Amino acid sequence: MFKSLFDITGVLIQLSILKSIGLVFLILFSLDFILMMVGELQNISDYQNFESFIISLAFSLPKRIYDVVPLACLIGAIVSYGRLQESGELIAIRVLGKSFKQIFSSMLLPIFILLSIMLTIGEFVIPSSNLMSEVYKTNPQQAQKAQWLTRKNELIYLGDISSDKIDNLRIYEFNSEGDIDSVFKKDEFDLSLDQKEAFFKDRASDNQIQKIWKAPSKIELSKYIKLNRQPPSLLFQNFKFSDSTREKNLFLWQFLKKIIQPISVSIFVLLALIFCQAFLRDYSITYKVLTGVVLTIFFNFTEKIAGNVSIVFGFSPLITTFIFLLGLVSLIFLFSKRL
Numbered sequence: 453m454f455k456s457l458f459d460i461t462g463v464l465i466q467l468s469i470l471k472s473i474g475l476v477f478l479i480l481f482s483l484d485f486i487l488m489m490v491g492e493l494q495n496i497s498d499y500q501n502f503e504s505f506i507i508s509l510a511f512s513l514p515k516r517i518y519d520v521v522p523l524a525c526l527i528g529a530i531v532s533y534g535r536l537q538e539s540g541e542l543i544a545i546r547v548l549g550k551s552f553k554q555i556f557s558s559m560l561l562p563i564f565i566l567l568s569i570m571l572t573i574g575e576f577v578i579p580s581s582n583l584m585s586e587v588y589k590t591n592p593q594q595a596q597k598a599q600w601l602t603r604k605n606e607l608i609y610l611g612d613i614s615s616d617k618i619d620n621l622r623i624y625e626f627n628s629e630g631d632i633d634s635v636f637k638k639d640e641f642d643l644s645l646d647q648k649e650a651f652f653k654d655r656a657s658d659n660q661i662q663k664i665w666k667a668p669s670k671i672e673l674s675k676y677i678k679l680n681r682q683p684p685s686l687l688f689q690n691f692k693f694s695d696s697t698r699e700k701n702l703f704l705w706q707f708l709k710k711i712i713q714p715i716s717v718s719i720f721v722l723l724a725l726i727f728c729q730a731f732l733r734d735y736s737i738t739y740k741v742l743t744g745v746v747l748t749i750f751f752n753f754t755e756k757i758a759g760n761v762s763i764v765f766g767f768s769p770l771i772t773t774f775i776f777l778l779g780l781v782s783l784i785f786l787f788s789k790r791l
Contacts (some may be wrong), residue, residue: 461545465558468536473528473566480520480527488516504588511585514577521570522717523748525563529721530728530744532559534737552791556725560718567714574710575683617642623652623665636663684710697766705759705769712773719780720751723787730790 492509499505536542545555601608605627611620618641627633636652652663682690687707694700724747728740755776762772 461548461550462558465555466562469529469532469559470562472532472535473524476528476531477520477524480524481517484516484520499588508585508588511581511588514573514581518570518574518578521566522713525566525717526721526724526748527741527744529559529563530724530740531737533725533728534740537733538737552729556722559725560722563721564714564718567717571710571714575685579683636661679706698763701763701766701769705762708769708773709759716777719777719784723780723784726784726787726791730787
């Protein structure tokens, strides 16, 4: 099985699918980038200057690539399969003794590796790039939504939160009678300071005051960070330390979506390939690609519905994920009988 992945035929199949994925990616990414540019140009006044506009777009590219790659893998796999079939290469490969199982395995290997790379990018690159993209936007409505945090005798205003700092921090301290005793503010608080001393500005006197303030833990603060800024590791930590069932399910579902993406998309690509071979072998590539797009829309719709159902009704997303993957695998076995 593994030898067939790396023999000359297997390598040629993998090169063919990589070329198709690359071509489809360029087309989809170009369309997505043009639409993004049109949308942002309509809001060009939200940026301080044109340089900020360009830098913000540049930092948003990793997330765009991350979103486009799964669809490119699906359509690219179908295009590659259709080309092999129409050119007669698929028949030649079958004559050489390759089964459909071996052919599809050779197609899935580069897809799984590519999606695993995207998972790594989602962990280490995208959260910080999304944050930097928002930093260069001056419109406060497009920035991180402000949050309030209560602790003992403090009411804390969190303007903009990231994994390493808090911008526009306000601390309202109350006395034993419940009245505001003092208000401290700091434009940027470094979370690495933790319990160390920091200079705050007293709002009443407008003087700089050195104050020891115990900053909220990163786990405590991470609940207020946008989900698209959170890598899988942080989502899992939030899941472990969340108090309510709804919060646990929300973070767990987002974590599972990201962590199993290489597996779920690979399974769905295999399902699409088997479906094309079983029911659409005599149709054109265009028809197969359109079918793949429809299946992708259905896949995304089902995924969103499954996640929302688990969050709303309070049962574990693990169950939803298992049922979802089990359904895909069952369809694969069902359609493979027609090969």
